[in-house]
Amino acid sequence: xxxxxxxxxxxxxxxxxxxxxxxxxxxxxxxxxxxxxxxxxxxxxxxxxxxxxxxxxxxxxxxxxxxxxxxxxxxxxxxxxxxxxxxxxxxxxxxxxxxxxxxxxxxxxxxxxxxxxxxxxxxxxxxxxxxxxxxxxxxxxxxxxxxxxxxxxxxxxxxxxxxxxxxxxxxxxxxxxxxxxxxxxxxxxxxxxxxxxxxxxxxxxxxxxxxxxxxxxxxxxxxxxxxxxxxxxxxxxxxxxxxxxxxxxxxxxxxxxxxxxxxxxxxxxx
Amino acid sequence: xxxxxxxxxxxxxxxxxxxxxxxxxxxxxxxxxxxxxxxxxxxxxxxxxxxxxxxxxxxxxxxxxxxxxxxxxxxxxxxxxxxxxxxxxxxxxxxxxxxxxxxxxxxxxxxxxxxxxxxxxxxxxxxxxxxxxxxxxxxxxxxxxxxxxxxxxxxxxxxxxxxxxxxxxxxxxxxxxxxxxxxxxxxxxxxxxxxxxxxxxxxxxxxxxxxxxxxxxxxxxxxxxxxxxxxxxxxxxxxxxxxxxxxxxxxxxxxxxxxxxxxxxxxxxxxxxxxxxxxxxxxxxxxxxxxxxxxxxxxxxxxxxxxxxxxxxxxxxxxxxxxxxxxxxxxxxxxxxxxxxxxxxxxx
Numbered sequence: 126x127x128x129x130x131x132x133x134x135x136x137x138x139x140x141x142x143x144x145x146x147x148x149x150x151x152x153x154x155x156x157x158x159x160x161x162x163x164x165x166x167x168x169x170x171x172x173x174x175x176x177x178x179x180x181x182x183x184x185x186x187x188x189x190x191x192x193x194x195x196x197x198x199x200x201x202x203x204x205x206x207x208x209x210x211x212x213x214x215x216x217x218x219x220x221x222x223x224x225x226x227x228x229x230x231x232x233x234x235x236x237x238x239x240x241x242x243x244x245x246x247x248x249x250x251x252x253x254x255x256x257x258x259x260x261x262x263x264x265x266x267x268x269x270x271x272x273x274x275x276x277x278x279x280x281x282x283x284x285x286x287x288x289x290x291x292x293x294x295x296x297x298x299x300x301x302x303x304x305x306x307x308x309x310x311x312x313x314x315x316x317x318x319x320x321x322x323x324x325x326x327x328x329x330x331x332x333x334x335x336x337x338x339x340x341x342x343x344x345x346x347x348x349x350x351x352x353x354x355x356x357x358x359x360x361x362x363x364x365x366x367x368x369x370x371x372x373x374x375x376x377x378x379x380x381x382x383x384x385x386x387x388x389x390x391x392x393x394x395x
Numbered sequence: 396x397x398x399x400x401x402x403x404x405x406x407x408x409x410x411x412x413x414x415x416x417x418x419x420x421x422x423x424x425x426x427x428x429x430x431x432x433x434x435x436x437x438x439x440x441x442x443x444x445x446x447x448x449x450x451x452x453x454x455x456x457x458x459x460x461x462x463x464x465x466x467x468x469x470x471x472x473x474x475x476x477x478x479x480x481x482x483x484x485x486x487x488x489x490x491x492x493x494x495x496x497x498x499x500x501x502x503x504x505x506x507x508x509x510x511x512x513x514x515x516x517x518x519x520x521x522x523x524x525x526x527x528x529x530x531x532x533x534x535x536x537x538x539x540x541x542x543x544x545x546x547x548x549x550x551x552x553x554x555x556x557x558x559x560x561x562x563x564x565x566x567x568x569x570x571x572x573x574x575x576x577x578x579x580x581x582x583x584x585x586x587x588x589x590x591x592x593x594x595x596x597x598x599x600x601x602x603x604x605x606x607x608x609x610x611x612x613x614x615x616x617x618x619x620x621x622x623x624x625x626x627x628x629x630x631x632x633x634x635x636x637x638x639x640x641x642x643x644x645x646x647x648x649x650x651x652x653x654x655x656x657x658x659x660x661x662x663x664x665x666x667x668x669x670x671x672x673x674x675x676x677x678x679x680x681x682x683x684x685x686x687x688x689x690x691x692x693x694x695x696x697x698x699x700x701x702x703x704x705x706x707x708x709x710x711x712x713x714x715x716x717x718x719x720x721x722x723x724x725x726x727x728x729x730x731x732x733x734x735x736x737x738x739x740x741x742x743x
Contacts, residue, residue, distance in 0.1 A: 178582035180581075193451075193581070193584055195427070195581040195639045205583065207502070208502065246490070249489060251475060252471055253471055253472070253501070253529060254451070254500070258521050258523070300523055389647065
């Protein structure tokens with residue numbers, strides 16, 4: 126029996142396994158960077174890790190503060206600009222990218238811009254950044270959702286998933302054939318998209334979570350994989366790597382923040 | 396620092412000469428190395444009515460919008476301090492009706508700057524965005540946020556964005572010379588394009604170096620002197636953001652700002668202390684050290700990891716060899732002049 130793990134560690138491993146050897150990968154901050162680092166260390170040593178700020182072929186040694194963080198690595202192979210990173214994506218050279226989600230609908234269309242009215246927002250979220258163009262033109266996209274919600278209709282369509290489902294994305298003629306979101310990772314399970322209908326279904330479920338727990342967040346009648354399985358127990362190597370590389374990711378945002386603030390208070394008292 | 400056509404000046408002078416009420420202002424930096432001191436100086440001089448271009452509008456936009464300097468914002472990414480429970484100056488200003496926003500993707504924003512930099516009137520962007528609210532939802536730019544044109548070669552519909560030529564760009568780099576040649580390395584983002592698209596450019600830098608340093612490393616120069624209006628030497632000029640090779644992000648100060656930024660009052664008192672309360676960067680760092688000690692700053696100083704030197708050398712720098720003979724003709728200068736005379740090439 127391998128050692129105990131945290132839910133976040135499980136998510137990082139699930140994301141990392143989407144990176145295959147020799148692929149070109151665009152990473153985002155947080156969980157995706159930990160996944161990229163883990164993949165490079167254990168499963169995909171020849172993957173080329175990139176960030177949209179133009180940092181290409183880097184090996185993160187500490188977690189990144191943001192997507193332009195050249196302090197996270199000891200040099201890198203190619204310094205280009207943001208414009209060229211995206212034209213490279215447009216031309217089809219990016220195999221997989223990772224994006225966070227604020228709101229998502231059943232066909233994997235994504236909102237990261239605003240909750241409520243655009244001009245008088247209930248919650249102003251960050252915006253597109255690179256999301257819209259990556260979800261449009263990367264061959265595959267892995268979505269991660271930590272605090273977000275499933276909705277019937279997005280408040281704002283930031284990034285195109287499978288549009289109205291079925292063949293609508295490919296038929297639009299605006300995207301590479303076969304591209305689109307391949308997976309959604311949440312704290313409750315792993316969702317994939319049906320080959321024909323492109324509707325999201327529950328493919329794997331995390332430990333301590335029931336199908337009803339998953340369903341109660343979802344406003345439509347969620348389909349469940351016939352062979353629904355529980356996420357598999359990580360290996361010691363995987364756990365050790367993540368915990369050393371990104372302890373804050375292992376802990377999760379809330380606990381990491383709590384522990385950091387406690388340390389900060391003690392520091393300021395001295 | 397003397398000379399340099401009088402371009403070397405203080406942040407106060409550079410901002411007062413080059414940033415005017417109602418200007419369109421581009422933040423040249425993308426996420427890192429943010430020109431904090433130039434931004435604070437704009438706030439201290441209480442510039443008003445700015446149309447703000449910031450690609451990754453986090454720290455810089457919060458400060459400028461929080462201070463009421465900007466009433467329109469063109470961006471791709473804004474800050475959410477403190478997650479769902481928190482807020483941001485941008486969110487508060489939108490709800491108050493004091494700020495209008497226009498959202499683009501990172502690439503579209505860059506494309507506007509690249510078009511502006513090269514003197515084109517628009518740039519093609521990726522057509523997938525037509526099916527999103529980025530395209531459908533228009534803010535103050537209205538019809539001119541995007542236009543669709545027919546490609547004359549393929550006949551396909553091309554999505555385009557208009558060129559941007561901001562009035563002034565403020566940008567922080569690692570080093571520059573007194574003439575304004577600005578060297579920056581690390582995450583290139585759209586830094587060069589944002590600066591070069593702009594009509595005036597204020598460069599602040601960690602250090603002003605000899606012109607010879609620039610000459611031997613032109614691959615690092617992202618803005619040429621001839622385009623630069625002011626050069627400001629400001630050590631720690633991007634703090635609390637990071638500058639590659641100089642210092643890491645200051646998590647403490649960044650954390651304090653994020654915490655403060657959850658409310659309007661919080662941001663105001665943070666700015667009273669760290670922006671309005673410090674007349675320049677020296678005073679700011681003094682205050683920091685008095686309050687938190689110098690150890691915290693020492694902890695984030697970068698250790699060296701130097702770029703391998705690139706050899707810009709050539710075999711010779713004169714047509715005349717060490718014996719004084721012309722390298723192809725094999726003649727001394729006297730022999731050469733003798734030939735010119737013999738062939739009747741010389742006029743008396």
